[in-house]
Amino acid sequence: xxxxxxxxxxxxxxxxxxxxxxxxxxxxASNYFPWYKQELGKRPQLIIDIRSNVGEKKDQRIAVTLNxxxxxxxxxxxxxxxxxSAVYFCAARGSGNxxxxxxxxxxxxxxx
Amino acid sequence: GAGVSxxxxxxxxxxxxxxxxxxxPISGHVSLFWYQQALGQGPEFLTYFQNEAxxxxxxxxSDRFFAERPEGSVSTLKxxxxxxxxSAVYLCASSLxxxDEQYFGPGTRLTVT
Numbered sequence: 001x002x003x004x005x006x007x008x009x010x011x012x013x014x015x016x017x018x019x020x021x022x023x024x025x026x027x028x029a030s031n032y033f034p035w036y037k038q039e040l041g042k043r044p045q046l047i048i049d050i051r052s053n054v055g056e057k058k059d060q061r062i063a064v065t066l067n068x069x070x071x072x073x074x075x076x077x078x079x080x081x082x083x084x085s086a087v088y089f090c091a092a093r094g095s096g097n098x099x100x101x102x103x104x105x106x107x108x109x110x111x112x
Numbered sequence: 113g114a115g116v117s118x119x120x121x122x123x124x125x126x127x128x129x130x131x132x133x134x135x136x137p138i139s140g141h142v143s144l145f146w147y148q149q150a151l152g153q154g155p156e157f158l159t160y161f162q163n164e165a166x167x168x169x170x171x172x173x174s175d176r177f178f179a180e181r182p183e184g185s186v187s188t189l190k191x192x193x194x195x196x197x198x199s200a201v202y203l204c205a206s207s208l209x210x211x212d213e214q215y216f217g218p219g220t221r222l223t224v225t
Contacts, residue, residue, distance in 0.1 A: 006154075032212050043116075043203070043216040044155065051212075089154045093211055097167050099145065100211060102154030 002027040004092050006103025013080050014111055021106045023090035024072045030092040033066060033073045034100070039086045047088075048075070080110045114138070116217035118204050124223045125194045133189045133220045137206030144187050145214060146179055147203040155203055160211070161187060194224045 003026040013019050025033075034049035050057045050064045050073065057064050061080075066073040077084055087107050091100040117136045125131050137144050143162055147155035148171075157171040163184035172179070176195075181187040191198055201221050205214040 034213070036216075043218045046213065046215065049213065091154075097160065097162070098211065099157035099160060099168065099171065100155075100214060101157070105152075105154050 002101040004103045019077045025092040032093040118217040135204030141206035145205045149201040
């Protein structure tokens with residue numbers, strides 16, 4: 001089955017700097033890659049996703065890139081703000097009725 | 113519009129008790145998923161419904177875990193004879209169709225003492 005590795009497990013950046021979180025997946029049939037943000041004690045929130053037919057997607061300060069050949073995808077947050085501090089999870093999903101498989105998460109701290 | 117809701121938000125059970133956790137998906141969402149999230153970990157898949165049909169229950173950790181969605185809307189996850197290792201947050205998610213764009217509920221934090 002699918003296996004998703006995520007790193008780093010923790011990341012501290014200064015406010016205004018960029019943050020990059022990387023994930024690799026094992027199943028070449030996976031074709032959907034969402035990113036979730038989870039604040040302490042709250043639900044995971046879908047912040048951006050990408051499908052395998054595109055290589056990059058942007059939404060304001062966040063972007064995701066996908067390299068299908070290397071089987072890795074990354075989340076980029078620019079101009080970080082203290083409210084970006086949270087745990088971020090990547091996930092991968094194949095076609096059909098396959099479930100989302102999540103990475104172990106990255107705790108991002110943005111220092112003011 | 114209303115998001116996914118779950119109840120109760122917190123549940124404390126003595127070892128051996130049965131518990132029932134409820135999920136109300138977003139109205140019109142065909143697909144419903146249950147996940148288990150241990151402290152400091154990512155959500156792990158338990159089971160998946162499309163309407164009232166349970167299409168995948170491969171993630172349920174034992175036969176003590178049972179889920180249903182009899183009318184294709186509200187779902188209940190039942191855990192029988194709870195054990196300490198069942199302590200976790202149980203998350204429900206729904207999507208319009210299939211498994212893309214899943215929206216999560218706030219979760220039920222289960223503590224088994």
